[in-house]
Amino acid sequence: MLQRIQTIYLLISALVMGALYLWFPVVLDTSGNTIIDRSEPLVFILIFVSIALAIISILTFKKRQLQFVLNRLNIISNFVLLGVFVYRSLTLSGETLVSEKGIGVLLPIISIVFLVLANKAIKKDEDLVKSVDRLR
Template sequence: MLQRIQSIYLLAASIVMFGLFVFPLAKDVSVAPGVLDGPMLTISVTGVQTRGGFSDYKQTETFAALPIVTVIAALVPLVIIFLYKNRKQQIALCYSAILVFIGYSFWMAQTVKKVVGEITLEYRNMGIGLFLTSLSIILIIFAFKAIQRDEKLVKSADRLR
């Protein structure tokens, strides 16, 4: 059945991962520290945008693999939803999705670190995108717990027969 609570958790995890295309990973990172009017970087999943002075942002660098992996990672929770007849496989895929999201988070952080370089990223420069994978992991853990409760309920019902 698709109307279970874990389906909502998994759908929310997928939507949160697709939110990485909307929210930046790091914003307004100064290329030249100490210069207020200098170029500012905004790093997102799709690439790096630069804003020079008070002008609009322009795309300076495009990432090739990161958006593709983001789409694949965002589709994993959707796939898990439709495996509702096989709860053991859902549990295994939840474990796998958590591991994939942890690796993906590390890859995102390393990408931001590589772009920023020697500049220290402050809290005010961190974008919402850096925290979305953590939120997605939490939602998958909630779905995992709900799937385990369903499995326990089915086993107890089988014992009663």
């Protein structure tokens, strides 16, 4: 059952978080230097947890309830990552000019959207299975 739509949503979510780690700096100052980098331990751990939870959720396609719980944990980890990004960008010391936020701050939000879509599809599958069991 890897051809279900929630698998595509979860794969896109994992790819978005992988893109966050590989290509995009998180916050840039006016001269182009990175202020918040992906090599910080907390940011690295949260990105790794998000990618790992999405992959594990893809591989547990037979257990829809576990998949649903893993996606919820992934959403929580993405909100924590987003909170870290916002906190770090708002508490920069010695900055006289407003820093330019990179696309990296928006990528956890995109990942959350795809995780919510995957949870909706999983819920729909679970409801379909329950309705078929009721008819038997």
